[in-house]
Amino acid sequence: MRDSATTATAKAVLRRGKWELPALRVPGRRLNFPKLFVGLAAIVIAFIALCAIAPQWVAPYSPTEMMTDILLQSPSAAHPFGTDYFGRDVFSVVVYGARDSLFIGLLSVLVGGLIGGTIGALSGYIGGWFDTTVMRGIDVLMTIPxxxxxxxxxxALGPSMTNIVLAVAAASIPGYARVMRSQTMSINGRPFITAARSIGVSNFGIFxxxxxxxxxxxxLVMTTIGIGTSILAGSGLSFLGLGLLREIPDWGTLLSQGRGYLTIAWWICTFPGLAITMLVLSVNIVGDWLRDNLDPKKKEA
Structure with a gap:
C-alpha cells in the first residue's frame, strides 16, 4: 500500500510538471518551503533596496566618519560588522555601498536586455540573410567569456559608472539575443500569426x-536572474580595480580593500561578500519562482 501511494504521488508531481519540496507539518499550521524561501528572498531584496534608496534610515553612522580610537575593532553591539582600518563602521559602509552595486546590476540588465532582446526579436522575425548575419556575430561574441x-x-573605457554598466551590459547581450530570437521564431510560426497575415495585418503590426x-x-525571467549575474560581474570589476573611484566604495571595492587585512580583520571583506551572496541568491530564487509561474508550458500542465 505504501509503495503504491508513493508511486501515485510521484506520478502526480510529474504530471504537474514541477518538483515541489515536501511541506512541513507542525501543530496548528502547514509550512510550504518554496513559498517560505521566496518570501525570505523578497524580504532580503526589499531590505537591500531600502539601503540603496534611503541608506540614512538604516545606517547608524556616516560612512565617512573616521573613529580613530577604535581602528580594526571586531564586531560588537555598537558596531555589528566591526570597524575598518580608518575606523569607519563597516555596517554603515556596506549599507551605503548597496546603492552603486544595485544600480550597476539593474541598469546593466536593462541596457543589455533592451539591446539584446531587440536584436534577437528582429533577427528571429525577419529571418533570411539578416538573421544569418546577426547570429553569426552573436556566435562570435558568445565564444568570449x-x-x-x-x-x-x-x-579600454576606464573606470566610471557609465563604462561599468556598458561593459557588463555588453557581456550579457548575446544571451538575451539568443533567447529572444528562439522565442520570436516559436511565436512567429503559430496559427494566430498566420491568421493575422491572412486578414491583411502589416508585418510591423504583427510584430x-x-x-x-x-x-x-x-x-523577463532571464533579466530577473541576470540581475544577480550583473551584480557579480560589476563587483568583480570593482575588485580588480576597474570599478568606481568614490569616497563611498561599492561592495566589490570593499572586498578588494579588505583582502589585505583578512588575517587580522576578517570582517572587513567578509560582510560585503555575504551581502553580495545574499542579494544574488535572493534574486535567483525570485527569478526561479517567476520562471515557474510565467512558463506557459507549466501553466498548461
Missing amino acids: GILLALAIAA WRHVLPNSLSPL
Missing part, C-alpha cells in the same frame, strides 16, 4: 501587437 569581455571593455508581447515572458 562574459567576464573577460566585460573586463576588456571596462579596461508589435502579437509577436513581441507574447515573447517577453522568457526575457
Whole structure:
C-alpha cells in the first residue's frame, strides 16, 4: 500500500510538471518551503533596496566618519560588522555601498536586455540573410567569456559608472539575443500569426501587437536572474580595480580593500561578500519562482 501511494504521488508531481519540496507539518499550521524561501528572498531584496534608496534610515553612522580610537575593532553591539582600518563602521559602509552595486546590476540588465532582446526579436522575425548575419556575430561574441569581455571593455573605457554598466551590459547581450530570437521564431510560426497575415495585418503590426508581447515572458525571467549575474560581474570589476573611484566604495571595492587585512580583520571583506551572496541568491530564487509561474508550458500542465 505504501509503495503504491508513493508511486501515485510521484506520478502526480510529474504530471504537474514541477518538483515541489515536501511541506512541513507542525501543530496548528502547514509550512510550504518554496513559498517560505521566496518570501525570505523578497524580504532580503526589499531590505537591500531600502539601503540603496534611503541608506540614512538604516545606517547608524556616516560612512565617512573616521573613529580613530577604535581602528580594526571586531564586531560588537555598537558596531555589528566591526570597524575598518580608518575606523569607519563597516555596517554603515556596506549599507551605503548597496546603492552603486544595485544600480550597476539593474541598469546593466536593462541596457543589455533592451539591446539584446531587440536584436534577437528582429533577427528571429525577419529571418533570411539578416538573421544569418546577426547570429553569426552573436556566435562570435558568445565564444568570449562574459567576464573577460566585460573586463576588456571596462579596461579600454576606464573606470566610471557609465563604462561599468556598458561593459557588463555588453557581456550579457548575446544571451538575451539568443533567447529572444528562439522565442520570436516559436511565436512567429503559430496559427494566430498566420491568421493575422491572412486578414491583411502589416508585418510591423504583427510584430508589435502579437509577436513581441507574447515573447517577453522568457526575457523577463532571464533579466530577473541576470540581475544577480550583473551584480557579480560589476563587483568583480570593482575588485580588480576597474570599478568606481568614490569616497563611498561599492561592495566589490570593499572586498578588494579588505583582502589585505583578512588575517587580522576578517570582517572587513567578509560582510560585503555575504551581502553580495545574499542579494544574488535572493534574486535567483525570485527569478526561479517567476520562471515557474510565467512558463506557459507549466501553466498548461
